[in-house]
Amino acid sequence: MENALGQPQTILVLGGTSDIGLAIARQMLSPTTRTVVLACRDADRGERAAAGLRHHSLSVDVVAFEATDTENHAEFISTVVEKFGDIDVAIVAFSLLGDGAVTSVDVEAAVEISQVNFTGVVSSTIAIANQMRNQGHGSIVMLSSVAGERVRRANPVYGATKAGIDGFAQGLGDSLAADGVHVLIVRPGFVVSKMTTGLKAAPFATTPEKVADATVKGLRAKRRMVWVPGILRYVFSALRHLPGPVWRRLPLG
Amino acid sequence: MSKPSRARLSGWGRTNPSVADEVTIVAASLAATIKEAGLRGALARGLGRSYGDAAQNGGGLVLRLASGPGDIVLHPAEARVTVGAGVSIDELLRVIVQHGFFVPVTPGTRFVTIGGAIASDIHGKNHHIDGSIGNHVESITMMLADGSTAVIGPGNNPMLFWATIGGMGLTGVMIDATIRLLPIETSRMRIDTSRVADLDALLATMSSHDDDVRYSVAWIDLVAKGRNLGRSVLSRGDHARLTELDARDSVAPLSYAPHQLIAVPPLVPQKGLLNHATVAAFNEAWFRRAPVRRVGEIQGISAFFHPLDLVGSWNRLYGNRGMVQYQFVVPFGQEDAMRTVVERLSASGAASFLAVLKRFGAANPAPLSFPQAGWTLALDVPGASRGLGDLLHSLDRVVLDAGGRHYFAKDSHMTPEAVRRGYPRLDEWKAIRDEVDPLGVWQSDLGRRLGLI
Numbered sequence: 001m002e003n004a005l006g007q008p009q010t011i012l013v014l015g016g017t018s019d020i021g022l023a024i025a026r027q028m029l030s031p032t033t034r035t036v037v038l039a040c041r042d043a044d045r046g047e048r049a050a051a052g053l054r055h056h057s058l059s060v061d062v063v064a065f066e067a068t069d070t071e072n073h074a075e076f077i078s079t080v081v082e083k084f085g086d087i088d089v090a091i092v093a094f095s096l097l098g099d100g101a102v103t104s105v106d107v108e109a110a111v112e113i114s115q116v117n118f119t120g121v122v123s124s125t126i127a128i129a130n131q132m133r134n135q136g137h138g139s140i141v142m143l144s145s146v147a148g149e150r151v152r153r154a155n156p157v158y159g160a161t162k163a164g165i166d167g168f169a170q171g172l173g174d175s176l177a178a179d180g181v182h183v184l185i186v187r188p189g190f191v192v193s194k195m196t197t198g199l200k201a202a203p204f205a206t207t208p209e210k211v212a213d214a215t216v217k218g219l220r221a222k223r224r225m226v227w228v229p230g231i232l233r234y235v236f237s238a239l240r241h242l243p244g245p246v247w248r249r250l251p252l253g
Numbered sequence: 254m255s256k257p258s259r260a261r262l263s264g265w266g267r268t269n270p271s272v273a274d275e276v277t278i279v280a281a282s283l284a285a286t287i288k289e290a291g292l293r294g295a296l297a298r299g300l301g302r303s304y305g306d307a308a309q310n311g312g313g314l315v316l317r318l319a320s321g322p323g324d325i326v327l328h329p330a331e332a333r334v335t336v337g338a339g340v341s342i343d344e345l346l347r348v349i350v351q352h353g354f355f356v357p358v359t360p361g362t363r364f365v366t367i368g369g370a371i372a373s374d375i376h377g378k379n380h381h382i383d384g385s386i387g388n389h390v391e392s393i394t395m396m397l398a399d400g401s402t403a404v405i406g407p408g409n410n411p412m413l414f415w416a417t418i419g420g421m422g423l424t425g426v427m428i429d430a431t432i433r434l435l436p437i438e439t440s441r442m443r444i445d446t447s448r449v450a451d452l453d454a455l456l457a458t459m460s461s462h463d464d465d466v467r468y469s470v471a472w473i474d475l476v477a478k479g480r481n482l483g484r485s486v487l488s489r490g491d492h493a494r495l496t497e498l499d500a501r502d503s504v505a506p507l508s509y510a511p512h513q514l515i516a517v518p519p520l521v522p523q524k525g526l527l528n529h530a531t532v533a534a535f536n537e538a539w540f541r542r543a544p545v546r547r548v549g550e551i552q553g554i555s556a557f558f559h560p561l562d563l564v565g566s567w568n569r570l571y572g573n574r575g576m577v578q579y580q581f582v583v584p585f586g587q588e589d590a591m592r593t594v595v596e597r598l599s600a601s602g603a604a605s606f607l608a609v610l611k612r613f614g615a616a617n618p619a620p621l622s623f624p625q626a627g628w629t630l631a632l633d634v635p636g637a638s639r640g641l642g643d644l645l646h647s648l649d650r651v652v653l654d655a656g657g658r659h660y661f662a663k664d665s666h667m668t669p670e671a672v673r674r675g676y677p678r679l680d681e682w683k684a685i686r687d688e689v690d691p692l693g694v695w696q697s698d699l700g701r702r703l704g705l706i
Contacts, residue, residue, distance in 0.1 A: 001702035004268030004305055004577045004665030005642040009702065031646045032668055057670065086311075086701065134293070136272035136311030137698075180261055180272030180311065220637075221574075 001086060001137065006220040007032035008088030008139075012080060014065060014124055015094025016040035017049050019193035020143060023208035024091050026053060027216045033058060035084045039065035039076075040094075067094055067120030077127040089219070090128045091141040092121055095162075097195050100155030110157045117161030122168055129172060132181040139182040139219055142169035146189050146227070149236040153248065173224060184218050186211065188228040204229055257289075262315060265568050266304040267575035268636050268665050271311025271698055279319050280337075280428045284400040287426075287694060290314045294696030297426045299366030300341060303373060304578040304633075305665025306698035307421055313696055316426060318368065320344070324429070327352060332434045333391065338368030338427035343511070350509040350554070354434040355492065357389035361609075363511070363559050368427040373662035374419030374622040377558070378468040381614040385624050387418035388617050389433045395425040398694040402428070411618075416685040419622035421661055423695045423706060424686055437492040439506040442468075442557040444490035447546040452483025452595055455610065456588055456628070459487070463612050467491040468557070474536045475598045475605040475632055476529070483595050485610065486543040493551055502551065511555040516565030525572025527635055532604040539607075561607075574637035577665055579645060582613055583657035584627040590655035591628050594648050598632065601644050608632035620678035620685075621705075623660040631663065642666070661699060669704030679705070 002008045007030040013021040016038025025036050036053055038060065040046040046062035054060045061084070065076060081087065095117045103110045125140065132138030148166030151159030166185060173183030188211045190202035211228045218226035227233040239247065257274035275298075278286055287295050293313030301308055309315070317339070324337030325348050332354060336345055342356055343363040349355070358370075358377045365375065371393065376385040383389070392406035393414065403425075405414040417424045445466075449455045455471055463469045469489040477484050495506055561567055568576060583590045598605060609631045616625040634641060649671050652659065658675025659667055673679060686695075686706070693706060700706040 001271070001306060001311070001698045002269050003667075003702065004266060004575070004636055005645070006269075007642055007666070030642050031649075032642075032666070034669075134312045136293075136313070137270070178259065178261075178272070180270060 002088045002139075003032050005032075009033060010035045010037070010084050010086060010088050012037045012039065012087050012090045012128070014039045014090065014092050016062065016065070017042060017045045018093040018143075019195065019208040020188070020191060020211050021091050021093025022049055022053070023212035024093070024141060024215045027209070027212035028089065029053075029058065031057065036060045037080055037084060038062045039080075041066060067116045067124065070119060070123035073124045073127040074130070076124075077131050081131055086135045087128065087131060087138055089139045089141065090132075091143070092125055092128075093143045094120070095143070095158075098155065098158055100158065103155065103157040113157050114161055117158065118164045121165045125168070125172065129176055129181065133176065133179045136180045138180075139184060140169075141215055141219070142166070142183060142185050144169065144185050144187045146187050146232050146236050148185070148187050150240045150247070182219070182222055184215065184223060185225045186215050186218070186228065187225060187232070189232045204232055204235070257314065260315070262298070262301065262309045263575075264305045264308065264665065265302050266578055266633075266636065266665055267568055267571070268577060269306055269698075271306070271309050273310050273313055273315040275315045275317065277317040277319050280396075283316070283396045283426060283428070286314070286316065287396070287398070287400060290694055294694050296695060296697045297338070297368055297422050299339065299369030300364050302362055302365045303369065303662040304576075305663065306702060307373070307662055307664075308369070309698040310696055311698050318426070318428070325349075327354070329354070332436055333431055334434055335429055335431045336367050337429050338371075339366055341366050342370065346509060346511075346554070349434060350437070350440050351507050353437055353507055355437045357383060357433060357435050358386040359558050361559065362562050363555075364562065367430055367432070368422075371418060371427060371430060372420060372422045374617070374619055374624070375662070376613070376624045378470040378611060380624055381463050381469065381612045382467050384614060384617055385622060386432075387415070387619050387622060390418065391431045391433060393417060393430045394428045396428060397425045398690040398692065412685050413689060415617075415619040416621070416682050418617070418619040419661075420619075420682070420686070421621070421697065421699060421705065423697065423700050424689055425695065435492075438495040439493045439498055439502070440509045440554055441493040441498060441502060441506075442490050442552045442554060443493040443497050444488055444550045444552050444557060445548045446486065446488045446544055446550065448540065448543050449485040449487050451480070452485075452592060455483060455485045455487065456591070459612050462489075469611065471610045472539070473595070473608045473610045473630070474540055475595065475603070475608045476533045476536050478599050482599055484540060486540060488557070490557070497549070498551065509554060511553075511559070511562070513565045514563045517567055517569040519569065521569045521572055523573045524637070525574070525635055526570050527604055527606055529602055529604040532606045535606060571635050572637070574635065576633045577636050577641065577645070578631065578633045578663040579648070580629060580631035580660040580663040581648075581652040581657050582623065582625055582627045582629040583652060583655040584625065587627065587655035587657065590651050590657065591630065593651050594630065597644065597648060601640065603634045603638050603641065603644065605632045605634050620682040621661070621676060623658065623662075625658070627657065631660075661703075664699070664703075667703060672703045672705070
């Protein structure tokens with residue numbers, strides 16, 4: 001159970017090696033937090049991430065998680081709960097970026113990204129939501145993107161999966177409100193992290209730490225959505241209304 | 254039995270709510286209802302005046318015990334009352350005061366139930382003389398996890414009795430309790446009030462004169478800094494004797510009709526109205542309006558014991574982030590720890606409104622009872638205060654290092670480790686609970702959060 005100061009006892013990160021997911025978990029740590037569970041595909045990288053978080057009164061556990069193994073997501077969550085108790089905050093941070101130039105033409109690559117980023121997120125988030133409904137409390141952080149507002153031509157498949165889970169999280173958040181479960185949608189712009197290594201930074205680029213700071217503030221204030229940096233909310237609400245021919249001509253990568 | 258309905262429940266601090274199935278029932282249908290409890294168990298909830306998550310059970314069943322007019326049976330000849338667990342101290346006082354009796358212990362609000370009062374082992378301004386409410390309970394009728402009813406008392410299953418006193422509702426559901434009452438001649442209080450310049454003077458005054466008076470409490474200004482650090486208003490007194498009333502009051506010496514002056518409406522700005530500036534101004538006014546020294550003032554019961562009850566829903570003043578209460582005790586001899594806490598709170602700029610300091614007498618035998626001989630300080634701060642988490646965790650260390658502990662009924666931020674240190678008899682309590690509730694029917698958010706269950 002989260003305490004009165006919004007400090008969770010148990011944090012689950014799906015995508016436990018994600019720079020943003022880890023930064024959010026780190027930002028939430030306090031003497032109240034007892035367990036962080038990093039769910040990820042690559043155990044070695046998970047262990048390295050765990051070593052960076054661990055300290056004397058905090059246990060950090062790495063558990064194997066496969067986004068496309070949707071049949072077992074419900075069981076996966078029950079196992080975590082059996083072992084660690086109620087999940088106070090779940091951060092859904094996993095996704096594949098893919099190379100826009102490839103995924104726009106390669107069916108197989110496009111399907112893989114869609115299955116991980118959309119189907120996998122929906123499936124695991126529903127499993128978490130069911131658990132939190134049973135607990136009567138909890139928060140889900142959904143890592144969306146500014147693409148949730150308008151998808152860019154540079155990476156349409158990735159953008160569409162983010163737009164998809166963004167919409168999913170909006171509806172889910174409304175349906176969970178009466179059950180005491182809070183869903184926070186995080187829409188960062190370009191984040192300088194290992195996922196974007198080698199890519200040219202877009203305007204208003206930000207960092208995992210800044211995303212984490214905004215996320216934790218949003219959680220405490222029970223916000224529905226945060227943009228990072230905040231100005232992107234206004235930039236994108238203008239961009240989304242641009243006529244197609246104008247939008248296409250913008251140098252947005 | 255009415256059907257349970259999904260309800261979002263929080264404590265008086267309105268901080269970390271959870272959603273549970275809530276149902277109001279009569280004692281007769283308790284046994285059938287608790288059979289319906291699922292994996293998240295069941296918990297009795299009174300008036301929701303504990304500040305944190307003590308009366309919440311997210312995802313589980315929350316039971317509210319209906320009370321009726323037959324639930325207060327006064328035995329005047331023996332100065333005792335048998336009272337339903339769902340009856341409030343407010344309802345009880347409205348019956349017993351006119352017959353010349355007072356509750357042995359009352360907290361700062363009369364809107365708590367008897368069941369809640371015993372589960373929290375509440376204390377009042379007379380702890381240094383009379384102890385906490387558990388010291389005055391003769392017997393409790395309760396429903397156990399297996400659906401059976403037991404009557405327990407200090408001489409009748411004392412292990413379970415003392416585990417239930419201060420047991421936060423996690424040993425069973427109380428149905429009624431028989432409590433010894435305090436005979437009074439009048440419904441008025443005779444109070445001495447004085448201003449005290451700083452913390453050292455306050456501790457010295459209370460140490461030397463407290464044992465002469467039944468009720469003693471100091472309001473302390475935690476916003477004041479520098480030479481005003483710890484300035485206080487000390488008020489002490491007892492129930493007035495008939496001979497102490499003037500002619501007008503003597504006409505109806507036992508009249509008692511408390512009322513609410515105003516209520517805070519539901520629409521308060523999100524950020525609340527209590528911040529450092531408004532609280533500092535209020536505290537300044539409160540200190541200045543107190544007499545430098547006034548002896549023998551006659552006051553009503555409500556004015557002395559329950560001043561905040563004059564303002565309905567005052568917790569709304571803190572806005573949508575709510576308030577955090579912090580109450581701890583440190584043993585005598587650890588005055589430096591108290592000083593450190595007061596200094597840190599003052600330096601932090603936290604907007605603490607109406608902090609209360611008092612002396613506790615000896616502890617009772619209950620393993621989870623909060624009071625122990627020493628100094629206790631209770632304060633509230635807006636939940637949205639910047640840096641509050643770090644501040645409270647730093648105060649926790651000072652308190653625990655001094656051999657102190659925190660109060661479950663006020664708590665909303667502690668850790669299981671802090672509970673283990675503050676309550677060294679926790680395992681003894683757990684063993685008793687495991688015996689009467691092996692399947693874990695009784696659960697609460699606080700119990701899960703602090704590792705009590």
